[in-house]
Amino acid sequence: MQDRRYVFSWDLIGNLDIGRPNLGPMTRLEVYRLMQYAFRDVIERHCGTVKTDTIFYESGYLAGQEFYKQFFSHIKDFAVFISTVQATLKDMGVGILRVEKADMEQKSFVITVSEDLDCSGLPELNYEVCVYDEGFLAALLDSFTGEKFVVKEVDCWCTGDRTCRFTAEVVG
């Protein structure tokens, strides 16, 4: 296999104090969505719909693992973990996360994200679009618990709901 050029590293986020002295760390959400939905279009043309969703899930998963390492890996208590994730996602303008149902015995969760970065305000479509978020949330849960979760979006702004709702179930 060819040497990898694009292995992710948090260094690629860059030093924003040096790099953006005037503009700072914020950008317009249109620009983020423009990039995401352009990627989706082109990747689907190259790879098909199923593979595109796999790529988005896995990318979200990788991002979630790196995000966990960066911000949450020192936390031991589950309630503290969830409240810190909530505060971080709100501060960074990602979305408003709530845990609707937490069954610690069965390791089964229902998580909602309102005002979601990826989908809130989109037209109604007949499918959920937050595949990246599915992978992202799965990685956060896996990283904290050391188990393997599968996360599935069951309600989305795009399916007529006003919040995105995800089920998270432990597998294996």
Ligand SMILES: [Zn+2]
């Ligand atoms: Zn959604």
